[in-house]
Amino acid sequence: MLAELLQFLVSGLTVGAVYALVALGFTLIYNASDVVNFAQGEFVMLGGMVTVFAVAAGIALPLAAALAILVAVAVGLLLHRLAIEPARGASAVTLIIITIGASIFLRGVAQIVFDKRFHQLPAFSGSDPILLAGAAILPQSFWVLGGALLVFLGLFVFLEKTLLGKAVLATAANRLAARLVGVDTSFVLALSFGLSAAIGAFAGILITPITLTSFDVGTLLALKGFAAAMLGGMGSPLGAVVGGLLLGVLESFAAGTISSAYKDAVAFIVILAVLFAMPQGLFGRRSVERV
Amino acid sequence: MRLSPRWQFPFRARWATLLILAAVIGTIPWFFPSGFYFRVAALVWVTALAAVGLQVLMGQAGQVSLGHAGFVGIGAYAMALGPKYLGLDVLLCLPLGAIVAAAVAFVVGRPILRLKGHYLAVATLGFGMLVTMVLVSEVGITGGPDGIRVPRAELFGWRIRGGETFYWIAGVALLVGVWIALNLQDSPSGRALAALHDSEVAARTVGIDVAAHKLRAFVIAAVYGAVAGGLLALMNGFVTPDAAGFLASIEYVTMVVIGGLASVPGAVVGAALLVLLPQTLTFLHEYEQAVLGVLIMLFMIFLRAGIVPGLAALLRRKAA
Numbered sequence: 001m002l003a004e005l006l007q008f009l010v011s012g013l014t015v016g017a018v019y020a021l022v023a024l025g026f027t028l029i030y031n032a033s034d035v036v037n038f039a040q041g042e043f044v045m046l047g048g049m050v051t052v053f054a055v056a057a058g059i060a061l062p063l064a065a066a067l068a069i070l071v072a073v074a075v076g077l078l079l080h081r082l083a084i085e086p087a088r089g090a091s092a093v094t095l096i097i098i099t100i101g102a103s104i105f106l107r108g109v110a111q112i113v114f115d116k117r118f119h120q121l122p123a124f125s126g127s128d129p130i131l132l133a134g135a136a137i138l139p140q141s142f143w144v145l146g147g148a149l150l151v152f153l154g155l156f157v158f159l160e161k162t163l164l165g166k167a168v169l170a171t172a173a174n175r176l177a178a179r180l181v182g183v184d185t186s187f188v189l190a191l192s193f194g195l196s197a198a199i200g201a202f203a204g205i206l207i208t209p210i211t212l213t214s215f216d217v218g219t220l221l222a223l224k225g226f227a228a229a230m231l232g233g234m235g236s237p238l239g240a241v242v243g244g245l246l247l248g249v250l251e252s253f254a255a256g257t258i259s260s261a262y263k264d265a266v267a268f269i270v271i272l273a274v275l276f277a278m279p280q281g282l283f284g285r286r287s288v289e290r291v
Numbered sequence: 292m293r294l295s296p297r298w299q300f301p302f303r304a305r306w307a308t309l310l311i312l313a314a315v316i317g318t319i320p321w322f323f324p325s326g327f328y329f330r331v332a333a334l335v336w337v338t339a340l341a342a343v344g345l346q347v348l349m350g351q352a353g354q355v356s357l358g359h360a361g362f363v364g365i366g367a368y369a370m371a372l373g374p375k376y377l378g379l380d381v382l383l384c385l386p387l388g389a390i391v392a393a394a395v396a397f398v399v400g401r402p403i404l405r406l407k408g409h410y411l412a413v414a415t416l417g418f419g420m421l422v423t424m425v426l427v428s429e430v431g432i433t434g435g436p437d438g439i440r441v442p443r444a445e446l447f448g449w450r451i452r453g454g455e456t457f458y459w460i461a462g463v464a465l466l467v468g469v470w471i472a473l474n475l476q477d478s479p480s481g482r483a484l485a486a487l488h489d490s491e492v493a494a495r496t497v498g499i500d501v502a503a504h505k506l507r508a509f510v511i512a513a514v515y516g517a518v519a520g521g522l523l524a525l526m527n528g529f530v531t532p533d534a535a536g537f538l539a540s541i542e543y544v545t546m547v548v549i550g551g552l553a554s555v556p557g558a559v560v561g562a563a564l565l566v567l568l569p570q571t572l573t574f575l576h577e578y579e580q581a582v583l584g585v586l587i588m589l590f591m592i593f594l595r596a597g598i599v600p601g602l603a604a605l606l607r608r609k610a611a
Contacts, residue, residue, distance in 0.1 A: 102588060
């Protein structure tokens, strides 16, 4: 029984770590611009797909991964420069539709450049499960959890300890005030797109050995990441992490104990219940509507 | 509070819109080179009907829904499940589906609509997912991912079939739907929705029952979706869970926004665009998706308020 619970917990945290990374990407861009970037899942797809094809072309895995992150960052910056920046001042919903257009575009390009098949990467350090208190854990799970932890810590240090990070936080708190004290908010916005893309691609690389990847994995991940960000409270990086992990664990336990067909249903019902009790999510800012 | 220009000639504008739409529906069949075009155009009108419903909710009441296709799915599956399990005539299932959708919207909407903005979006998204999941998982009842057959409709011994017949049914349904939506926009209820769209607090201070009005808009949107779904099922003779899926919901939102969030005819234009573009882009083969994505981005960058309001503003500027 305990072994089973541990099994569910670890597999839930593994998937949840990916949701958390996607949710973090959402949060960074949202804080800088109020845009909910529905192309966020496409960064994850790019991370996985570019790595797969680079490895297939004979490039060593670490180099392939770095290349994939670079490609995703370039795409993120281009997305900002060519699609978001020209529409500056448009309403939030217009910007969201632009990102939906971008995600359709990226998916379309990916199926031409790559293909429509599923692809796998070899696990980074073997695929013999490690037995831990009766639960069989894939070594790749540790890579995912460790990698996610690294991102969380890195992002925390960046936001809290560096001047640039504080500029990002200031922009999130109040764009106009940030501009008044000399923060280059459009640079912060570009930075957020680049950073989100890098985080997304990183998540895609880590998870591909477990879940496979294809040109259209982004949609579902974007949807889950969005739900996770809402669960945690939109705009809160801590909320994104907690929301993502929670969502993953919920799904895993629901799949293991109730029904795998309805695992997403259970997760969404819990999200709804949380939102009814806390309409701003777990860590969201309480906002007072100004009249 | 600033009144948008659409309030200025509501009466004239409303009849002009309806007349133009009726003229389009009535005349374009003259230009159809083959029967296939009737089917595509019927699909446009039916999709537009669903989009108009979402426009009432999103454009007029300002409430986002990422689960609109869930209601389309309910309407569509009613056409298949009603005859199969309840032995009902398939035509009777059209209003039945609408009633079920309205009831579901009424029950679900009450708690969900307390949420705002992106939180509402994720709650409606969850609703849509639940509907899809039930349709996919209950294979014994719904046929699962493979879908289910919808019986042919028969009215007094006359079998309803063929692209041309459906073209006129869908066209009339859309005309009625647009007429109701336009009337709603200029009714006290519509003004209340517009007021709460701008500011819920301000609306409440002038005595508008915000929760009741939001719920009504949600139910209206659900009925539009279900009727459109029912007609769609009847036309295709078949439904799959994709009709209720997340991608379909996203498409409806895109239609409403790209056509112009504040505009009822905008929803029709948006629907026409998103149904017709993939049909016309097929010559691009594998580049179809990429081009579709670029077009959506370009439309939104250059006509931010949407196609109909954006073009109207351009024309006004030219005239002035």
